[in-house]
Amino acid sequence: MKPTLAQTATIQQVYKGYVSGLRWVVRALAIVAGLAVTVMIVVTCVDVVGRRFGHPLKGAYDIVELLGAIVIAGALPYTTGCKGHVAIEFFFQRLGRRGRIVVDTLVRLISVSMFAFLTWRFIQYGAELRASGQVTLTLRWPIFWMPWWMALCSGVMILVILYHLVHPGKELMKP
Amino acid sequence: MTPEQIGIVGCVVLLLLLCSSMPVAFAMAAVGFVGFAAVVSPHAAVSVLTFDLYKTFTSYSLTVIPLFVLMGQIAFHGGISRRLFNAAYHWLGPLPGGLAMATVGACTAFGAICGSGPATTATMASVALPEMRRYKYSMELGCGAVAAGGGIGMMIPPSVVFIVYAIMTEQSIGKLFIAGILPGVLIAALFCLAIFLQCVRRPELGPAAPSSSWKAKILSLRGAWETLLLFVAVMGGMFGGLFTPTEAAAIGAAGTIVITAFKRKLSFPMFVRSLKETLRTSCMVMIIVAGAVVFGHFLAVTRIPSELANWLGNLPLPGWVIMGLVVLFYLVAGCFVDALALILLTIPIFYPVVMNLGFDPIWFGVMIVLVTQMGVITPPVGVCVYVVSGIERDVPLETIFRGALPFLAALVIAAVLLILFPQIVLALPRLIH
Numbered sequence: 001m002k003p004t005l006a007q008t009a010t011i012q013q014v015y016k017g018y019v020s021g022l023r024w025v026v027r028a029l030a031i032v033a034g035l036a037v038t039v040m041i042v043v044t045c046v047d048v049v050g051r052r053f054g055h056p057l058k059g060a061y062d063i064v065e066l067l068g069a070i071v072i073a074g075a076l077p078y079t080t081g082c083k084g085h086v087a088i089e090f091f092f093q094r095l096g097r098r099g100r101i102v103v104d105t106l107v108r109l110i111s112v113s114m115f116a117f118l119t120w121r122f123i124q125y126g127a128e129l130r131a132s133g134q135v136t137l138t139l140r141w142p143i144f145w146m147p148w149w150m151a152l153c154s155g156v157m158i159l160v161i162l163y164h165l166v167h168p169g170k171e172l173m174k175p
Numbered sequence: 176m177t178p179e180q181i182g183i184v185g186c187v188v189l190l191l192l193l194c195s196s197m198p199v200a201f202a203m204a205a206v207g208f209v210g211f212a213a214v215v216s217p218h219a220a221v222s223v224l225t226f227d228l229y230k231t232f233t234s235y236s237l238t239v240i241p242l243f244v245l246m247g248q249i250a251f252h253g254g255i256s257r258r259l260f261n262a263a264y265h266w267l268g269p270l271p272g273g274l275a276m277a278t279v280g281a282c283t284a285f286g287a288i289c290g291s292g293p294a295t296t297a298t299m300a301s302v303a304l305p306e307m308r309r310y311k312y313s314m315e316l317g318c319g320a321v322a323a324g325g326g327i328g329m330m331i332p333p334s335v336v337f338i339v340y341a342i343m344t345e346q347s348i349g350k351l352f353i354a355g356i357l358p359g360v361l362i363a364a365l366f367c368l369a370i371f372l373q374c375v376r377r378p379e380l381g382p383a384a385p386s387s388s389w390k391a392k393i394l395s396l397r398g399a400w401e402t403l404l405l406f407v408a409v410m411g412g413m414f415g416g417l418f419t420p421t422e423a424a425a426i427g428a429a430g431t432i433v434i435t436a437f438k439r440k441l442s443f444p445m446f447v448r449s450l451k452e453t454l455r456t457s458c459m460v461m462i463i464v465a466g467a468v469v470f471g472h473f474l475a476v477t478r479i480p481s482e483l484a485n486w487l488g489n490l491p492l493p494g495w496v497i498m499g500l501v502v503l504f505y506l507v508a509g510c511f512v513d514a515l516a517l518i519l520l521t522i523p524i525f526y527p528v529v530m531n532l533g534f535d536p537i538w539f540g541v542m543i544v545l546v547t548q549m550g551v552i553t554p555p556v557g558v559c560v561y562v563v564s565g566i567e568r569d570v571p572l573e574t575i576f577r578g579a580l581p582f583l584a585a586l587v588i589a590a591v592l593l594i595l596f597p598q599i600v601l602a603l604p605r606l607i608h
Contacts, residue, residue, distance in 0.1 A: 033458075034450040037241050041432075044242075044425035048418055061235060064421060068238035072465075075458035084455040085198035086463060086513045090556055092196035107197040114205050121225045147229060175455060 026077045033074030036067040059139035073153040081172035108165040115157040122151035178214045182477030185210035199516040203466035207473040214476045231465040241457035242424030243333045246431045247289030248449035253435030256298040258398030259284045265387045265395040272374030272381035275320040276367045278303040283363040286328030287406040290335040296325025296559040300566040313380040314570045319578025322559040326548035330359035340540045343522050348420040350604045351540045365585040401434045467519035474523045484527040494532040509550025541600045549586050552579040
């Protein structure tokens with residue numbers, strides 16, 4: 001049965017809403033990453049200056065390490081969404097239109113399966129760390145949420161790559 | 176299949192994926208994972224992939240990258256580059272080709288607070304090219320100088336390429352940084368020589384600017400103090416053992432923010448813009464590092480690198496010939512592959528070879544950066560040239576590539592000098608030791 005015009009319009013509306021929602025999530029993750037960079041500077045400076053006066057910040061190393069991971073994972077969907085990754089386009093651009101679409105689809109399907117796999121693995125890994133009660137070196141903070149953060153970002157990655165798969169040649173968002 | 180055969184198949188598949196425009200980082204991780212599963216076992220591959228990625232993401236030493244990138248971004252948006260160019264302009268402008276030399280000088284100085292070649296190029300292109308246009312410089316010379324000059328930023332510490340090399344090979348970031356200073360200055364001098372020789376032969380390329388008074392010259396130096404201060408604080412603290420590279424980078428970033436705020440150049444939108452660019456650049460770099468770690472693990476279990484190293488080491492050829500071949504390989508491959516990705520792809524293979532031949536790891540790191548500098552200005556894929564053409568849209572790409580050729584020659588001369596006189600690289604690190 002063919003969908004009526006009204007149904008098509010609704011589907012389009014829903015899809016539009018989904019895409020802007022996805023953009024919003026990607027932006028939110030990037031904002032967390034940006035805040036993490038800023039906090040990293042503050043924590044390190046407080047630690048270095050404090051050390052001169054004999055009051056180093058306890059566990060600054062732990063905090064900076066965690067912040068670093070928050071930055072990379074959080075910035076990943078954003079960087080991918082703006083197509084900011086290094087790729088060799090030289091040979092790809094020389095393919096015909098049909099060839100480009102086939103290759104592009106294949107490549108993105110590989111990427112999607114990889115991130116789907118990673119999402120699942122990071123969820124598991126976080127659960128393992130939680131079960132074994134893994135903590136950071138100095139501060140003894142629980143650490144299981146870090147693989148879960150990575151799983152979240154990796155899960156959003158799937159959606160970003162799927163968007164690029166459905167809209168070849170377009171990027172999800174402007175830098 | 177033997178592990179070696181799987182390794183070779185893996186490399187071929189990787190090459191295919193790379194040519195099909197898959198992001199370099201994803202391709203390396205995917206091939207590394209599947210290859211590891213084929214050589215060892217799927218179960219081991221699953222834990223290696225997760226663990227490698229998790230470890231790389233939570234690595235303390237990698238945090239140095241976003242911090243140094245942010246420092247460069249703020250310096251760029253805060254107008255530090257303009258003031259540096261202004262100072263160099265007052266001193267070098269009156270010489271034949273002086274504005275181009277001033278660009279090279281300003282690139283070198285800006286490299287001291289910015290860790291990325293393309294970023295240095297972008298900065299200087301928007302500052303120097305309008306001036307050169309005003310004095311009727313040939314845009315071939317001008318764009319070539321900006322594209323090549325930006326590359327110096329990779330040699331002068333802080334440098335993202337050095338950081339990545341240090342992490343991959345477990346060398347000291349500080350030693351690599353200090354080793355880059357003399358070669359960086361040498362390359363800047365060779366670039367100036369290349370400009371001078373061209374302009375003496377064809378004066379219409381770069382007419383001299385009017386000479387400025389001594390008072391103006393001295394006053395212009397005020398534009399360089401902030402760079403000098405930041406460089407001394409960051410590098411001095413690092414070499415003096417006051418702080419780690421990450422701490423140095425954080426202090427540098429904070430210092431740059433304070434200085435631009437002091438100059439009333441800091442605003443919230445500007446800070447956000449810098450942060451966004453920082454996220455994109457550093458994520459791009461770090462994700463390739465993570466991919467390279469996975470791929471490197473796979474290569475290691477195929478034993479290809481060690482066997483290649485043994486084979487090359489037993490060839491009846493002197494070490495410098497093999498080194499020359501390695502440099503030639505980078506020069507050719509660097510034409511097609513992004514420089515940083517190329518380094519990360521090949522370090523697991525070439526590093527054991529070069530160590531086996533008895534070369535110094537620090538010296539090799541500097542050589543790698545030098546060939547990277549060649550890679551960013553050679554056609555068809557030369558990042559710095561693309562950056563310049565993106566800013567100076569009415570100059571054709573071929574013209575910029577042609578303009579960069581004399582600088583490529585200068586870089587080849589620099590490579591020969593560094594192979595003949597490794598002391599140029601190793602003198603300063605030894606002094607610190």
